[in-house]
Amino acid sequence: MEGHQRNLSLYERFNARVLGVSRDDTITLKYFAKSLDLTFPLLSNVTAFLGVSFYIQPEGQPIFGRRTVVIDKKGIIRYVRDGSPDYKDILLFLKKLNQEGGRP
Amino acid sequence: MKRKELTILCLVLVVAWLSGCATTETTQKPYRLSQQGTVIWEDEFEFMPPPPDWKLLRVEASENDINFGFMRQDPGGYPSITTFAYDEEPFGCGTKFEQREKEFFKRFLFNAIIQFQILERKKVQVVGGEGLAVTVEGKDPIKKEKVRAKVVFGKRGDRVVGFYITQWRTMDGIYDLSAFEIFDKFVTSFKFLKKSFYETL
Numbered sequence: 001m002e003g004h005q006r007n008l009s010l011y012e013r014f015n016a017r018v019l020g021v022s023r024d025d026t027i028t029l030k031y032f033a034k035s036l037d038l039t040f041p042l043l044s045n046v047t048a049f050l051g052v053s054f055y056i057q058p059e060g061q062p063i064f065g066r067r068t069v070v071i072d073k074k075g076i077i078r079y080v081r082d083g084s085p086d087y088k089d090i091l092l093f094l095k096k097l098n099q100e101g102g103r104p
Numbered sequence: 105m106k107r108k109e110l111t112i113l114c115l116v117l118v119v120a121w122l123s124g125c126a127t128t129e130t131t132q133k134p135y136r137l138s139q140q141g142t143v144i145w146e147d148e149f150e151f152m153p154p155p156p157d158w159k160l161l162r163v164e165a166s167e168n169d170i171n172f173g174f175m176r177q178d179p180g181g182y183p184s185i186t187t188f189a190y191d192e193e194p195f196g197c198g199t200k201f202e203q204r205e206k207e208f209f210k211r212f213l214f215n216a217i218i219q220f221q222i223l224e225r226k227k228v229q230v231v232g233g234e235g236l237a238v239t240v241e242g243k244d245p246i247k248k249e250k251v252r253a254k255v256v257f258g259k260r261g262d263r264v265v266g267f268y269i270t271q272w273r274t275m276d277g278i279y280d281l282s283a284f285e286i287f288d289k290f291v292t293s294f295k296f297l298k299k300s301f302y303e304t305l
Contacts, residue, residue: 005197006263037197037207088120088301095305 003087005038012093016070019043019090021050023063123282134162134172142293145172149190154286164270174290178280183249183272186283188290192300194245194257194266199256201236204264208255209240213270218242218251231294233266248275254284256291261303267291 004011004018011018020042022029029042043050048064051057056065068086070079070093079093135145143153158174173189196207208222220240228237235258243250249272256267269287271279 002195002197003193006193009262010302035210091302091305 001036001038003085004040007087007091008040010091011094014098017096021045023048148297150295150297152289154290167269168207178205180277184277186271188269191266194264199262199264204257205238206234213251216244218244230256230291231260231296233259250275254287260296260300263302
């Protein structure tokens with residue numbers, strides 16, 4: 001998450017916005033964001049429908065799997081990676097997408 | 105006949121497997137020595153290495169992991185150890201040193217659950233520009249351990265990078281400040297040989 005925060009100005013340059021989504025409640029997310037000095041939005045999805053939609057809700061578990069998804073301005077998923085975010089790979093992809101005119 | 109074919113197939117598989125192992129054995133080192141005695145690390149950094157009793161420490165780079173560093177087992181047994189490292193992405197997000205310092209110390213050695221006392225904070229010259237050096241000491245009264253650490257923040261392009269040394273001792277142990285002098289030489293000698301990924305993006 002700190003990696004995304006460090007890269008906010010670069011995301012801005014490539015016309016991208018970052019959102020975090022988790023199953024935690026809003027109060028927990030508020031404290032989490034404060035502890036890491038995060039300024040981008042964190043979305044609370046307690047009912048888990050987003051996790052189910054993105055196939056990252058392990059059955060019987062109260063948390064999402066970790067996945068990075070880039071969605072372009074038409075709503076098409078253009079990039080998916082599981083596990084810890086590869087920030088350099090994400091930036092290179094966003095740069096390429098921005099050059100193509102397919103703003104995230 | 106079938107049995108012979110099976111044996112040959114097994115041999116091929118074993119040979120293929122062994123040659124796979126050999127490939128990993130011949131992995132190239134990420135560094136080379138210059139004629140001046142400095143280390144050139146992946147053609148990206150240059151620095152003066154510590155004496156040979158320091159072991160190279162390398163963690164695969166990912167979120168908040170160090171890039172590389174050195175460690176030395178000190179006399180006196182556990183927890184007497186000194187480690188120093190260069191970190192391309194130190195804890196925190198701020199691009200101003202004072203802000204980054206606050207963010208960094210919220211999480212530095214957070215597994216140890218210790219409170220730091222600042223011993224010294226001063227502006228320094230590092231990697232060709234202004235930086236901030238902070239020396240701290242932390243104590244863990246439960247485990248009866250203490251740690252002395254120095255963190256030096258510098259800039260690479262717009263981003264803050266960090267160097268840090270930690271020296272752990274038992275509560276009544278004595279710090280070896282010569283290790284901090286070796287760390288200072290490492291930091292002072294440190295140079296970037298090319299622009300970072302972020303500067304070329």
